[in-house]
Amino acid sequence: MGNRRVVGHRPDPFLDGSPERLELPPESLRAFGYRIVDMLVDHQEGLASKPVTGHASRADFAELLDQPLPDGPSDPLEVLAELERDVLRHTMYVNHPRFFAFIPGPGNMVSALGDALASGFNVIVSLWLEAAGPTAIEEVITQWLASVCGLPKTGGGILVSGGSVANLTGLAVARHVMLDDRLDGAVVYCSDQAHASLRKALQLLGFNSEQVRVIPTDTHYRLQARQLEDALIKDRELGRRPFCIIANAGTTNTGAVDPLLEIAGLCAAYNLWFHVDGAYGAAAALSPRGQTELCGLDQADSIALDPHKWLFQPFECGCILLRDRDLLPRTFSARHDYMQDGAASDVNLCDYGIQLTRGFRALKLWLSLKIFGLGAFRAAIEHGLEMAKFTENLLHAHDSFELVTPANLGIVSFRYQAAGLSAEALDRVNLAIVEACIEDGFAFVSSTRLRDRDVLRICSINPRTSEADIRSTLDRLADFGDQLLASTDERV
Numbered sequence: 001m002g003n004r005r006v007v008g009h010r011p012d013p014f015l016d017g018s019p020e021r022l023e024l025p026p027e028s029l030r031a032f033g034y035r036i037v038d039m040l041v042d043h044q045e046g047l048a049s050k051p052v053t054g055h056a057s058r059a060d061f062a063e064l065l066d067q068p069l070p071d072g073p074s075d076p077l078e079v080l081a082e083l084e085r086d087v088l089r090h091t092m093y094v095n096h097p098r099f100f101a102f103i104p105g106p107g108n109m110v111s112a113l114g115d116a117l118a119s120g121f122n123v124i125v126s127l128w129l130e131a132a133g134p135t136a137i138e139e140v141i142t143q144w145l146a147s148v149c150g151l152p153k154t155g156g157g158i159l160v161s162g163g164s165v166a167n168l169t170g171l172a173v174a175r176h177v178m179l180d181d182r183l184d185g186a187v188v189y190c191s192d193q194a195h196a197s198l199r200k201a202l203q204l205l206g207f208n209s210e211q212v213r214v215i216p217t218d219t220h221y222r223l224q225a226r227q228l229e230d231a232l233i234k235d236r237e238l239g240r241r242p243f244c245i246i247a248n249a250g251t252t253n254t255g256a257v258d259p260l261l262e263i264a265g266l267c268a269a270y271n272l273w274f275h276v277d278g279a280y281g282a283a284a285a286l287s288p289r290g291q292t293e294l295c296g297l298d299q300a301d302s303i304a305l306d307p308h309k310w311l312f313q314p315f316e317c318g319c320i321l322l323r324d325r326d327l328l329p330r331t332f333s334a335r336h337d338y339m340q341d342g343a344a345s346d347v348n349l350c351d352y353g354i355q356l357t358r359g360f361r362a363l364k365l366w367l368s369l370k371i372f373g374l375g376a377f378r379a380a381i382e383h384g385l386e387m388a389k390f391t392e393n394l395l396h397a398h399d400s401f402e403l404v405t406p407a408n409l410g411i412v413s414f415r416y417q418a419a420g421l422s423a424e425a426l427d428r429v430n431l432a433i434v435e436a437c438i439e440d441g442f443a444f445v446s447s448t449r450l451r452d453r454d455v456l457r458i459c460s461i462n463p464r465t466s467e468a469d470i471r472s473t474l475d476r477l478a479d480f481g482d483q484l485l486a487s488t489d490e491r492v
Contacts, residue, residue: 019073032076037113039084044109048464051441052096054089061090092444097464098473101446103252103280106462107314110371114364115314123360127339128346131360135347138362144369145305146321148286149278150298156325158352159361162318163279163306164197169320169328169353170302171201171244174273176331178243187235189213190246191223193253195277198246221405221450223247223258225266232270244273249294249303250281253448253457255388255408257281260296267301276300279318281409283310286374287381293409307365310381310410310461317361320353328352380463384410387460391470400478404455413450413457416481427454429484436480443473 013028024032056064064086094105125131125138138159146155160166171188179186183206190198192214202212213235215228232242245267247258260276267274276282276297282305284290285297297303301323308317322328333351342348350356369377388407395403395414404413416430431454434447448457456477460470 013073013076024076028076032080035077035080036116039080040109040112047093047095048097050093050096052099052444053092053438053441055092055438056090095462095464096444097462097466098443098469099462100458100460100465100473101444103309103459104462105308105315106312106464107308108312108368108372111313111364111368114367118360118363121360123363125358125360125362126350126356127342127348129342134360134362135349137360137366138349139347141362141365141369142319142321142325145307145319146325149282149300149303149305149321150285151300151303151321151323154324154326155321157319157321158328158349159307159365160318160320160353160355161316162308163195163277163304164200164318165354166279166304166306166318166320167195167197167275167277168201168204170275170304170322171198171205171246172354173302173322173327173331174244174275175205177327178273179241183207183211185239185241187211187213187240187242188244188246189215189228189231189242191215191217191248191258193217193221193223193248193251193256194246195248195252195279197279198277217256221251221254221256223263225259225262228263229266232266232272236270242270242272244275246275246277247300248281249276249278249297250284250409250411252280253411253450254405254413255281255411255459256405257293257409260294260299262296264296264299267299274299274301276303279304279306280309283307284381284385284409286378287385289385290381290409310384311365311377312380312463313365313368317365381461383463384461384465387465387467387470388412388458390467391458391460391474394471394474398474398478400481401474404450404453410461411457411459413448413455415453415455416477418481418485421485423453429481430454430456432484433477433480436484437477440476440480442476443469445473445477 013024093099095107123131123134125134128135139156142157142159146157160169175181188202188207188211190212213231215223215231218224228245235242245263247260247263249257249260264274278297282294282297282303285294303321305319305321307313307319308315329351332353349358388410391412392403392407395401395412400416402415402417404415406412415426416433417426431447433456434445437443437445445456445458447454
């Protein structure tokens, strides 16, 4: 493969090349590609020893990157060096074993190289005519995912950018099938823990706030089936048209799973569409423990699922699954005169969602499943569940913390505590701990708000996270809290 490390004088990388054709000579392109692979492997191997956070101000970047648009070519390896020095180090490493914030994206390098292949071959997965093989791969992948969720053989779907578009797509199908796209009097139901993307999706689909019924959750942050049914009955008595219930399979805040089986029963009894937002948690159905917690997922009409979360894919890789896959083209198919070529029996995935131009997202997931095998993914999911339980046990034994919610699908929430502080003062301390965490860089734990209180949360789904990572992170958070109390007059 030639010399991978270019040292000393480098010849002109465009010698005998054609920059005006947007091409590098083969040897320069190989050196460029080898350097990128080196960067990726070095990043993965050295990740645990790096700070989790890297950030800079907008003023810093004005100095680093405020350059005139280049008119002539630049040395490719020098551009990579600039990228590594001035851009990539100023980011949070969401695949770091001590990145516990939000929902980590612990991708894998096999899938990353799959993305490179997909981009390099410049595959567009819209028409069977232009991408028969990639279309077939996406069909296989979505059928695999449907089977993981327990959907029947009629089930399947498409890959999208993430949970936001997955939810939008599923709810668009629900609107079309249940309402024939007529919105007057229609009502949809969700919990107060529903993801913000759902509110956005409903707004984009034409529903106003009065048509979205938000049901309070119980003490475990789960949708209450009894209150839900009461709201359904009341709306029907008032002449409204309930058509859809949205349930959570792992909330982002706490990992809570709504009583899916009970909600499925309500949907069957009242002839409602059952949409499950499983963008975070649905993939846990791959493991025996997750399958138990997700009982009733197999009854859904549509499921949002994000492989770039708990199936360890690089961004972007979301998925919408339908109990009846044929409802997708019934909802989204549109005629394009210039796309009339091909057989009538062709599967054209541009008719299965809102995107016409679609990349080959399925390749990375297909490659990693084929290379590692389903058992490896199952073990990785089980590891995430175990790390959350380990975190919960440590919190129980730690004098500095109060457990707020136990381990649910890999998420634990907790709160720094100290005697003599008001609830409001503790809010300020907990938020200040997050700021200290960002500044320190050793680990990153984010906050959320539960029952009007600011709390810390850990999401432990990275398969490379160890018990030592969690233990050292909690000790560090406790030290931050103690230091903050010592330096302020928060006591009341």
